[in-house]
Amino acid sequence: MFVFLLLLAFIGTVEAQRVPGQQKTDSCLCKINSSIWTFPAVQFMEVTRQVQICEDNLNEFEEKLRNTNAELPMMEATLQNISARLKTFGYLHTSGLYSALHLRQLNQELEDIHQSVNETHMQNPNKETHSLLSELNKAKNDVQRMYIDDFFNLETMKKRLRDLNNRAQSCKTIPNDFRSTCHQRIMTRISSPSITKLNSISKSYISGAWGRDAQLSSKKRYWEHCLVSGHKHGNTIRMYNSYEDFMASRNYKDEQIASSYSDKNAVQGSGTILYDNTVFYQCYSTAEICSFNITTKVTKRMKLDGAGIDNKFPFCYYSCRDWTDIDLEADQDAVWVIYATEENHGNIVVSRLDPLALNITHTWKTQLFKRSVTSTFMMCGVLYATRFVNTYQEEVFYAFDTTTGQEINTLSLPFEKVSAGIANLNYNPVDRRLYMYNDGYLLAYNTFN
Secondary structure (H helix, E strand, O other): OHHHHHHHHHHHHOOOOOOOEEEEOOEEEEOOOHHHHOOOHHHHHHHHHHHHHHHHHHHHHHHHHHHHHHHHHHHHHHHHHHHHHHHOOOHHHHOOOOOHHHHHHHHHHHHHHHHHHHHHHHHOOOHHHHHHHHHHHHHHHHHHHHHHHOOOOHHHHHHHHHHHHHHHHHHOOOOOOHHHHOOOOOOOEEEEEEEEEEOOOOOOOOOEEEEEOOOOOOOOOEEEEEOEOOOOEEOEEEEEOOHHHHHHOOOOEEEEOOOOOOOOOOEEEEEEEEEOOEEEEEEOOOOEEEEEEOOOOOEEEEEOOOEOOOOOOOOOOOOOOOOOOOEEEEOOOOEEEEEEEOOOOOEEEEEEEEOOOOEEEEEEEEEEEHHHOOEEEEEOOEEEEEEEEEOOEEEEEEEEEOOOOEEEOOOOEEEEOOOOOOOEEEEEOOOOEEEEEEOOEEEEEEEEO
């Protein structure tokens, strides 16, 4: 019976077979080949291998799943960190300017510029003011069409507005005798350092500024200002009455600008300049300009609307120089402030100050991203920007002429330095020299037009 069942089981699973037999007496004798009952070891091994592969794949999947569960919190933390870091630049999107609200603001800016140019034209009509008025009227018509068509291309319009504003500022800016003192507009060469010395306090004071009083009729006085408190703040300026005293670091007088480093009138950042015995600088932890008259000891303050501070728009190019958001400069007859705003997408803004009244008289907006430059200076109403070449070389690569509104991106004026970092670079119209505070070293250069 057992054999019969096995045969049936095999036949049931494989195929039916005919087996011949002989009948002897009461029995049926048949010859059966038992090899057909051999256990399918090869097939079994293959099935076993497939089961093992499946089990290994499942184990690998479970391991990946466990790793993913472990990595998810880290990924979430990374995304939160990226979001936090990008939040600073959110204005680049929100100021992308594709809304009716921004269109109204744009229209208001056009009205303001039109009014300013019209006043200038009434006082001194000329070909340029007439051309500007025509272009402004055309721009206003284009804005009205944007309203009607509900099609906003405000980035293009913003660029157009910036160019018109710069031309309008130039129309009412330049004094009659300005061109005579700066007959050659663009600088052509910078010499090797004519002065190289350490600051008079310590090499560890890597951030600060120095130079000579920039007012043409002022005495030949040199000054030195070193930042303390994390290379961020200062409250004194060291004055020298002669070049010889400065070079020997003798007979100096430390003038107190504020009572302490944390006083509201203390200096923040290395963008300091001395003009007509008055120190101009960024006020402590605010978007304000301070002026301190060394003779009268009087401090004035002026708000710089929209200016980024506290390392929002520092000079960066190679590596960011902290607390350089606001840079004060001086030339023949004005003090200038160089900064950046969100409204101008982090690009450099140049404002001309009346040094006595301490107010802004004119403002130009450039297309140069402030974080893409190492330092800036003003010379004959032209803004220059430098970039890092290597530890011992810098290059002037950009100029913006406030007289014409022209931007020049093709300059290549290399000059030497003794260390990588630049804390301050300013031009002096009296001796036509550039003064650099270079990681604690004080350097001066002759310039050529």
